[in-house]
Amino acid sequence: MVTQSALTAPSSGGGMSIGPRDSKGYKAFTWFNGSFLVVLCGFMLYPFVTVLAQSFSSAGAVKAGLVNVVPIGFNVDTYRVVIANDLFWSSYRNTVVYTLVGTTIAMVLTTLLAYVLARKALRGRNVLIGIAVFTMFFNGGLIPNYVLIQTLGLKNTMWAVVLPGAISVFNLLVMKSFFENMPSELEEAAKVDGLGWWGIFRRIVLPLSKAVLATMILFYSVAIWNDWFAAFLYLDKQELFPVTLYLRNMIAGASSTASQGAAAAGSTKEAISANIQAVTMILTIIPILCIYPFVQRYFVSGIMLGSVKG
Amino acid sequence: MSAAHATGDAFATTVTASGGPVPSTVEDEAVRGTTRPPTRKIGWGHTLRRDWVLYAMALVPVLFLLVFRYIPMFGNIIAFRRFRPGGSIIGDEWVGMRYVELFLNDPNFWNVFGNTVILGGLTLLFCFPLPIVLALLLNEVRQRAFKRVVQSISYLPHFLSVVIVVGMVMQLLSLQGTVNQLIEAFGGEAIPFLQRSEWFRTVYVGSEIWQTVGWGTILYLAALTTVDSSLYEAARIDGANRWRQTWHVTLPGIRPTMITLLILNIGLFLNVGFEKVLLLYNPLTYSTGDVVSTYLYRVGLVSNNFSYATAIGLFQAIIGLVMILSANFLSRRVVGASLW
Numbered sequence: 001m002v003t004q005s006a007l008t009a010p011s012s013g014g015g016m017s018i019g020p021r022d023s024k025g026y027k028a029f030t031w032f033n034g035s036f037l038v039v040l041c042g043f044m045l046y047p048f049v050t051v052l053a054q055s056f057s058s059a060g061a062v063k064a065g066l067v068n069v070v071p072i073g074f075n076v077d078t079y080r081v082v083i084a085n086d087l088f089w090s091s092y093r094n095t096v097v098y099t100l101v102g103t104t105i106a107m108v109l110t111t112l113l114a115y116v117l118a119r120k121a122l123r124g125r126n127v128l129i130g131i132a133v134f135t136m137f138f139n140g141g142l143i144p145n146y147v148l149i150q151t152l153g154l155k156n157t158m159w160a161v162v163l164p165g166a167i168s169v170f171n172l173l174v175m176k177s178f179f180e181n182m183p184s185e186l187e188e189a190a191k192v193d194g195l196g197w198w199g200i201f202r203r204i205v206l207p208l209s210k211a212v213l214a215t216m217i218l219f220y221s222v223a224i225w226n227d228w229f230a231a232f233l234y235l236d237k238q239e240l241f242p243v244t245l246y247l248r249n250m251i252a253g254a255s256s257t258a259s260q261g262a263a264a265a266g267s268t269k270e271a272i273s274a275n276i277q278a279v280t281m282i283l284t285i286i287p288i289l290c291i292y293p294f295v296q297r298y299f300v301s302g303i304m305l306g307s308v309k310g
Numbered sequence: 311m312s313a314a315h316a317t318g319d320a321f322a323t324t325v326t327a328s329g330g331p332v333p334s335t336v337e338d339e340a341v342r343g344t345t346r347p348p349t350r351k352i353g354w355g356h357t358l359r360r361d362w363v364l365y366a367m368a369l370v371p372v373l374f375l376l377v378f379r380y381i382p383m384f385g386n387i388i389a390f391r392r393f394r395p396g397g398s399i400i401g402d403e404w405v406g407m408r409y410v411e412l413f414l415n416d417p418n419f420w421n422v423f424g425n426t427v428i429l430g431g432l433t434l435l436f437c438f439p440l441p442i443v444l445a446l447l448l449n450e451v452r453q454r455a456f457k458r459v460v461q462s463i464s465y466l467p468h469f470l471s472v473v474i475v476v477g478m479v480m481q482l483l484s485l486q487g488t489v490n491q492l493i494e495a496f497g498g499e500a501i502p503f504l505q506r507s508e509w510f511r512t513v514y515v516g517s518e519i520w521q522t523v524g525w526g527t528i529l530y531l532a533a534l535t536t537v538d539s540s541l542y543e544a545a546r547i548d549g550a551n552r553w554r555q556t557w558h559v560t561l562p563g564i565r566p567t568m569i570t571l572l573i574l575n576i577g578l579f580l581n582v583g584f585e586k587v588l589l590l591y592n593p594l595t596y597s598t599g600d601v602v603s604t605y606l607y608r609v610g611l612v613s614n615n616f617s618y619a620t621a622i623g624l625f626q627a628i629i630g631l632v633m634i635l636s637a638n639f640l641s642r643r644v645v646g647a648s649l650w
Contacts, residue, residue, distance in 0.1 A: 026552050033447050034456070040444075041463045044524065047478040048466075050488065054481070065486025113371035116364045123357045128368060131375060137577070138631050140382020141623035142603070143610045148382050151399045164378050167371060197363040226471035229585050233611070248473045248589065251480060274481070281477050288469050296465055300528055 048285075054278035055079070062274050082279045090239055091246035092283070094158075095225060098242055102162040102224040103217055109166050110175060110216065115201050117172070118179035136169045149234055160234035161242070165223065171216055178212040179205060215298040222288065222295060247280050389621035395614055409621035419622065421597075422605040429587075429601060430579040432515050438575050440519060441526025442568065446556060448527060449534050461531075464524025476589040479517045480504060504592070510599040514590060518583065529567050537563035569641050577634025580626055602626050 049069055054062050058073030066072050082088055116122065117129055140148075145164065154160040182205065190200045206213070228244035235241060241249075250273060288295070358365070384400075389409055391401030413419045444464070451457040467475065482488050483503040490500040503509045541559045550558060584603040591599035602622065610619025 023551060029552070030450065030452075033450055037447065037451065037456075037460045041460055044463050044467065044520070046488075047482060047520075050481065051478060063486070065484075065491060068488055068491070109371040109374055112367045116368040119361075119364060122361060122364055123352075123354075128372065131372065131380075135375060135379040137634055138383065138627055140379065140385055141620065141627055142607060143616050143620040143623055144382035144385030144388070146611065147385055147388070147393075147399055147616065148378070150396075166374055166378070197361070198367070201367070222469060226469075226473075228471060228473050229588075244471050244473045247477065251473070251477050251589075274484075277477060278481070281474050285470065285474060292466070292469065295469060296462060299465075 051278045051281050054275065055282045057275070059275045062278070078275045078279045082276055082283065087238060088243070088246065088280065088283075091241050091243040094240060095242040095244070098158060098161050099221050099224045101158065102165065103221045105162060106166045106168070106171075106220045106224075107213070107217060110168070110172050110220075111206075111213070113167065114172050114175035115179055115205060117176045119197075120180070132167070132169050132172055146233060155234050156237055156240065158240070161227070161230045162224070164230060165220075165227070168219070168223075171219055175212055175216060178209065182208060211298075211301070214294075215301060218291070218295050218298050225288065243280070243284050247277070247284060250277055250280060386620055386624045386627075388617050389624045391617065393616045393620075395616060401617065405617070409618050410625070412618060413622050413625070418605065419602075422600045422602050425598060426580055426582055426601040426603075428598075429511060429514060430582045432511055433518055433582060434575055434579060436515055436519055437522050437526070438572060440523050442530055442564070444523055445527040445530035445534060445564075446560065448531060449560070450552075461524070461527070464527070466524070467521040468525035470521070472583070472585045472589060475517060475521055476586060479513065479590065483513065504590070505594045507595045507598045510591065510595040514583075514587065514599070517586070517590075526571075529571065530564055533564040533567040534560065565645075569645055573634065573637045573641055576637040577630060579633060580630050 050067070053069055053071045054067050055078060056071035056074050056076065057067045058075060059078075061067050061072035113128075113132070117125060117132070119125065149155055149160050149164070154163070186204055186208075187200055190204050195203060226244060228242065228248050231240070231242050231245045232248065235245070253273065381399075388399075388401040390404060390406060392403050392405050393401040448457055448460060451460070484490070485500050485502060489503070494500055501509070503513055537560060541563075542555055545555045545559050580602065582601055582603075584601070584607075587599060587601055587604050588607065591604065603626070606619040606622040606626075609615050609622070
């Protein structure tokens with residue numbers, strides 16, 4: 001039960017109760033602390049605000065370095081330009097597809113294995129756990145992975161992006177400990193009613209695990225949404241790129257123009273891409289921001305689950 | 311069951327670890343092999359008849375792990391065999407330690423190795439303690455709403471793609487960016503940060519702090535809620551002020567969490583944000599920014615020296631494994647808390 005309630009537990013316990021006798025020094029500290037945290041939040045948010053302001057500003061203003069917090073020469077033309085771009089849309093669509101497919105595969109594999117590993121009486125369980133846990137501490141490395149994907153003929157297919165990350169051992173262990181902490185009476189009762197392992201899994205365990213399943217779905221989908229490197233490594237065709245790689249190429253292009261013409265007055269190309277870059281960044285972040293309230297709550301509880309050992 | 315109570319239970323195992331013997335965990339058994347003697351002898355035939363559904367369920371996931379995790383592990387054999395791109399996955403012929411000797415005698419390798427150690431060390435130096443400080447500060451906040459807002463905002467960067475983070479860094483540090491505007495406002499001269507090798511480490515570590523400091527507080531905040539409030543009571547009666555309470559009660563209370571995270575951080579020491587470096591560096595900043603993983607990426611996939619790069623990667627993976635094992639061993643011996 002512990003983990004189940006930990007899953008819904010808010011992260012803060014409200015601090016500790018403190019007696020009425022706070023020294024003057026402590027009061028001063030409280031003020032300092034509050035102001036410090038406000039400033040910190042400013043630092044945390046500033047990059048977002050700047051990018052947002054730039055995305056609504058005129059190209060000229062961005063190029064001249066006038067835009068910091070408030071948009072200058074407010075317009076939404078840049079959004080129109082980006083949205084009208086076919087390559088942007090195909091990348092965005094790819095990201096959505098990769099995220100859906102990848103998350104589905106990952107969830108199926110992780111849930112199945114976690115359920116099996118949570119059967120404490122299962123013979124060979126420790127070997128299976130060992131197989132999974134060892135991959136956390138030693139991994140094949142860049143080149144052997146690349147050779148594998150190439151040999152399997154997955155290069156330039158969606159599967160190169162979607163498959164390799166399918167089981168995150170951390171997520172697996174979190175889920176396993178959740179399943180282990182389910183009351184065993186439920187299982188016993190189901191057995192008496194004649195349900196097999198699969199029946200127990202489908203009819204009893206899954207319906208009772210909605211919270212942990214939601215957490216895992218978010219873990220996986222955010223990871224796949226944000227990933228760019230697998231695509232960078234394994235995909236050569238532009239029409240397969242996810243939006244993160246599209247953005248990366250845009251940024252890399254802009255920065256190489258910048259370093260080439262370092263002092264020699266910034267070209268217009270650079271200014272345009274600073275603008276378009278900002279819009280692309282915003283459009284890439286938006287889905288994450290939209291689900292952020294849920295993501296945050298579930299992520300926190302997921303991390304807490306993960307800290308329950310064994 | 312109250313929420314605070316639940317988290318308390320969740321951490322109970324970790325907290326007791328500092329005192330008594332190390333609790334035996336599942337991973338523990340898995341790594342050392344079974345410690346319990348088998349209680350009953352049942353033939354595999356019987357087991358399979360009874361549990362075949364479970365084994366069938368595990369089949370695809372285990373096959374997945376074998377193919378996508380273990381084949382690459384064995385694929386490291388091409389560090390000792392000549393590999394022809396497009397040829398056999400395990401290479402064509404044995405060349406022994408040739409590639410290992412090659413990189414051990416490669417001055418570039420030692421250069422990037424040094425960079426990795428410095429960058430990893432700096433990251434550890436800042437990104438490990440700062441979340442503790444932030445968690446302690448957050449813990450002193452009594453307005454719950456304010457605390458929650460600060461938490462939400464500081465977690466946010468964690469959810470961004472590294473591409474976005476690097477994009478933001480480049481915008482802020484560009485010649486017209488906010489940082490250079492500030493420098494010029496104070497009468498300085500604009501600095502092309504990303505083209506200067508002496509700035510690379512600062513930029514990297516700074517962005518790493520921005521991205522990780524908030525998220526890093528989560529486990530500490532959870533641990534802080536489990537500290538026994540009667541200890542504070544006792545400390546106050548003994549005349550301890552807030553600072554001394556923090557020093558003598560709070561910090562010891564979260565020590566097991568600190569140690570666990572320190573071990574993990576040390577184990578990942580050499581894996582310095584490969585993707586971030588790859589996005590952030592350029593030939594002008596190679597002298598400080600190039601790390602082992604980016605070097606082997608260029609050697610392997612840009613210049614097509616697969617075997618050579620694999621030898622470097624294997625070396626790095628083994629060092630990583632040794633480091634996490636020894637960090638774990640040391641902390642178990644010295645402070646009695648360990649990951650497994």
